[in-house]
Amino acid sequence: MGFYCPDCGYRSKKKIPHVQCPACDSTAIQSTGRSRDKQLQSPRQRNLRLVILIALWTFLIIEIYNKLYN
Numbered sequence: 001m002g003f004y005c006p007d008c009g010y011r012s013k014k015k016i017p018h019v020q021c022p023a024c025d026s027t028a029i030q031s032t033g034r035s036r037d038k039q040l041q042s043p044r045q046r047n048l049r050l051v052i053l054i055a056l057w058t059f060l061i062i063e064i065y066n067k068l069y070n
């Protein structure tokens with residue numbers, strides 16, 4: 001998680017405790033990174049991803065079991 005300043009283009013991967021850009025003191029900074037992507041996802045999308053994840057793991061375990069015992 002980091003931030004990006006649209007006013008001066010300052011970009012950092014560090015998390016800053018305040019909401020001002022350390023380079024130009026702009027308050028219009030935007031947070032970047034994965035945490036923002038997660039917030040944009042709807043709960044429905046997250047549920048779908050979880051279902052796909054469980055289905056793939058189940059498939060993998062069944063395939064490994066079949067390889068070992070057949």
Ligand SMILES: [Zn+2]
Binds near residue numbers: 008
């Ligand atoms: Zn700035």
